[in-house]
Amino acid sequence: MEVSEYVLSAGRAVLDMVEREWQPLSPGELEQRLDQAVEEVLEADLISKLKAQPPPDINVQSLQSQCNVQSQCNVQSQGNVQPPVLQTTTSSSRPPQEETPEPRDALETVDDAAIKYIRDLLQNSKSRARMAGRARLSLSHTVLLSLTLLSERLSYRSVSRRFHLEKGNIHRIFFSFCERVNTLEERHIRWPVGGEALEALFPLCSPEEQQEEQPGVPRVLGVLGHTRIPIRLHIGKHDVESTVPEVKRMKKEAHPDSWLNLQLACDRKGRFLHCSISKGSDMDRGGALRDKLKRHPEMMPSGSCLVARAGYPLSAQILTPYSGSYGPREEHFNKTLEEHLHILDRAVANLRARFQRLRYLDIGNYDRARAVVLTACVLHNVFLDMGQVIQGDVEKEEATTPEGDGEVDEEGVHRRDTISDLLFKNFDSGSS
Template sequence: MELLQQNVAAAGRVIMDAIQAEWEPLSNWELDQRLDRAVEEMIEADLVAQVQEQINSAQQKDSADQTQTPKQSEPKQPVQESALQRSHATEVMEANPTVQYVTNFLQSSNMGYSKNRMSGRARLSMSHTVLLSLTLLSKRVSYRSVSSSFHLEKGNIHRIFFSFCDQVIAQQNRIIQWPTGQEAIQNLLPFSSWHSRSEGLEERGLPRVLGVLGDTRIPIRLPSGKPDSETDAPDAKKLKSEVHPDSWLNLELVCNGDGRFIYCHISKGSESDRGKALTERLQKHPEMLPPGACLIAGVGHPLTEQILTPFSTGRSPQENLYNRALGNHLGRFNQAVADLKERFQKLRYLDMGNFERAKTVVLTACVLHNVFLDMGDVTKGLIEKSAVKDVEELNQDAAGVKMRETVANLLYSSLEEGTL
């Protein structure tokens, strides 16, 4: 009798627990998971229905052809394969070589991409994922407009896009590489492109150039506010000094002679160090630069023996000639930045107040910039004309000042000797 009472009590507790679990409200995490699974099941069912409809249509067409021409016995491809070949994913791949190239790049680089899906994400094909993500990067469009175009829920588009960004960023160290050894030597450029006896000057101390260091601002939304519409979003050229520093990101880059990025550093607007981190790295690892090589940077960056900057104001023929030589290199950097922003127009204003997510988008664009150069896909942007400002020369060390004076004098002496 006592055993029976214990069993009845245990059964009662089980029933009460089940009723409580059924009526208690779901947590935010559980609700999000259930909603995601429901959306995924709906999208998957819709895709299956579309494919089945294509298969049925193809079967009906084949049956009609067999009825009209019963004597023909030509071999036919499997109906399902024919339907898949006409699928939208294949059409996207064939119609857009850029989508195809990036898709192949991700598939070859990230073998586990399809296996590591987040729970609840709509099962888009890789080509659809790439097309959706490149659309968001290359145009200033909202999740809502892309949602209607791809027939996906906004939350899923957000997850798909940032999953794509994560996959691209995983290849950062392979795509944005600092050249070393023979590769670095082959990438060196003459300090001045308009002197005819560079070898003689290099023997006398004129360095060659590995790359150009510079930075640019990427406007973002402050966490505390949001523009009412796209027209309220400030363009990069409209940024003023009085704007809150955290309303933009600092994108610091080094590009080589081909406009390819070999270094990338992103920080908040209030954390700008104008090349300080790279300067310290070069001082600790001087082997990063081949012997007799240097970087070129704009005024305001550290002047060292490894990084040469212009004179803030040319006060002599030597300084003016030196600044002219550096201007050609700095123009190469400005063109690379203009190309980046022209190709990925989302960088003109990132309507997101989360620094880490904004940084993810910017870094994705920088990696893809190099990927597209590897593809041979070149986009030329218009260099923004900025007002000339007096910028103080900061962080000058004695070796850097001496090196710059030596180079300026070498260039001017070659002019007087008629070798320019």
């Protein structure tokens, strides 16, 4: 009995492997391929007939002579004006500005350098698992298909027509790509250490206020904050290609787990140093990172700090603004922090601008939605490494202050008061 169970288990494993590595085309996919082939045959036949037709009778010499006469008149009247050049064509009678551009090859719609760079990263990654999906694409086309889904707000149906693949197959290929990119997280979203951390530090004071480095005023390693990524609502499904901002529509009606909390820390260049993704009902604001920094003080160079908005924990490593009623000293401290907090706002705006699918993920499964968001964050850093930056518009939603105050500890309160005193004295002396 035990032997038969082992045989049955082994047989199922073999079938799963065969199904994952090779499957014939489904009827729907086969029908789509046939339709495409018929369209190509009809298009080729139509083009050949058009080429066989005699060109329209255009008296080119007459037109050129008229142009020469007109140009001579223009030269006599305007002096240095160059005579116009008449361009004639026999293939189309439409003016150039009305001509429809020919469709470009699929690989040309996304930057070739990015496709090659990401393809090489996946080929050289430790994960050797093959991409899933029937009728496998090349790795370059797999990268292109996945970047298309991430970068554009397109439905699977639209991408299916573009790549001539069944929707279910595209679904499998895309999430297989995301799983492979997720394995690159530790390599591309990493906390700087040693000399790399020292190079990442930047002044807490603004350049116009900074006369010389003062003892006690820390340098900033990064900016900590979060954003929320809407995923499929429990109350229904919305059109993924709609231009209506789902965020505004969902705020009052969505279940808490219809959001993903994306917590990020970035350096001054907008590169992500830390990424944590959780369900909307998980309201942790930097608590896990605070505890980790306390356990591993070597993560923060001496005399450095992170800055974060209100709602995050105030500690010796994380500085947050004052809340409630405060005087000019506290106001100046808050203003200084706010200038740095915009760094994260811009990084999040650039992330959303490049990967527009993050504006609304039509995915009801938490693990898969998380994989897509993490893929976008990893690729955000990859594109920065390539020198490719997309500037997005900062949304008001990103710059709002979280509800309430975060946790505070005595050491954090003391350090913040000391730093705010130093900053205000420096500012006051400089202004006088």
